[in-house]
Amino acid sequence: RKPVTVPSLHAMKAEGRKIVMLTAYDASFATQVEQAGVDIALVGDSLGMVVQGHRSTLPVTLDQMVYHTAAVARGLSTTLLVTDVPFLADRDAAYALEAGARLVGEAGAAMLKIEGASPHILEAIHALTERVIPVCAHLGLTPQSVHKFGGFKIQGREHDAAERVYNEALAVQDAGADLLVLEGVPAALGERITKALKIPVIGIGAGPQCDGQVLVIYDMLGITPGKRPKFSKDFLAGRQSVSEAIAAYAADVRSGAFPAAEHSFN
Numbered sequence: 001r002k003p004v005t006v007p008s009l010h011a012m013k014a015e016g017r018k019i020v021m022l023t024a025y026d027a028s029f030a031t032q033v034e035q036a037g038v039d040i041a042l043v044g045d046s047l048g049m050v051v052q053g054h055r056s057t058l059p060v061t062l063d064q065m066v067y068h069t070a071a072v073a074r075g076l077s078t079t080l081l082v083t084d085v086p087f088l089a090d091r092d093a094a095y096a097l098e099a100g101a102r103l104v105g106e107a108g109a110a111m112l113k114i115e116g117a118s119p120h121i122l123e124a125i126h127a128l129t130e131r132v133i134p135v136c137a138h139l140g141l142t143p144q145s146v147h148k149f150g151g152f153k154i155q156g157r158e159h160d161a162a163e164r165v166y167n168e169a170l171a172v173q174d175a176g177a178d179l180l181v182l183e184g185v186p187a188a189l190g191e192r193i194t195k196a197l198k199i200p201v202i203g204i205g206a207g208p209q210c211d212g213q214v215l216v217i218y219d220m221l222g223i224t225p226g227k228r229p230k231f232s233k234d235f236l237a238g239r240q241s242v243s244e245a246i247a248a249y250a251a252d253v254r255s256g257a258f259p260a261a262e263h264s265f266n
């Protein structure tokens with residue numbers, strides 16, 4: 001197939017074709033993701049939890065993201081590679097650019113994902129996109145804000161909170177983001193933001209109306225320790241192999257079969 005690119009993702013939104021995104025942390029899983037025809041591989045800082053065993057994503061360092069991103073890049077050829085800027089992407093004005101130089105220049109990512117919409121984050125999004133590094137924003141239940149939220153809690157349930165997430169979505173688009181991951185918000189808010197934005201919106205626990213879906217690969221293979229998040233689904237259950245499970249996930253996202261009502265929040 002032709003390589004997936006930032007312009008081709010915009011075309012998919014325009015044509016109403018669902019975008020399939022899945023995390024990967026090493027070359028072997030990246031190869032499985034590539035062969036299943038997933039559109040976007042995400043080196044998520046969720047690796048701090050599912051690979052390193054931490055309770056949150058906060059301990060993950062830029063060096064570790066570079067290491068995992070380079071490994072994933074070696075397993076891909078046509079899949080777009082997005083990687084997370086770890087905790088405190090806005091620690092200073094130059095940091096986002098250093099992350100760009102290392103994750104895109106050194107490790108081979110095509111796009112950086114950054115959580116939040118604070119003034120500093122909007123500046124970082126703008127600074128990166130000005131230097132032709134595409135940015136994927138990330139709003140809603142942003143896991144790097146776990147201490148502020150008091151846990152991994154659904155965001156945007158009350159009217160004011162929903163308005164805040166909605167306005168943040170418009171702001172990250174204005175700052176230059178080319179993609180938005182929207183996590184852990186009511187399905188109605190996911191639909192409203194998806195309709196309002198020109199850029200594609202990839203949901204995780206944000207309802208079925210988003211332009212695409214993303215999951216943590218170990219969640220959708222049923223091997224993440226502990227309770228499976230409500231918004232995820234074990235696609236390996238009843239199937240013979242990892243490659244079949246990933247292909248079933250991709251098919252269900254494209255057909256709209258996933259996420260079902262049971263994976264969404266009201």
Ligand code: KIV
Binds near residue numbers: 043084
């Ligand atoms: O780190 C991650 O895996 C993520 C996705 C859950 C969107 O940010």
Ligand code: NA
Binds near residue numbers: 046084
């Ligand atoms: Na992340």
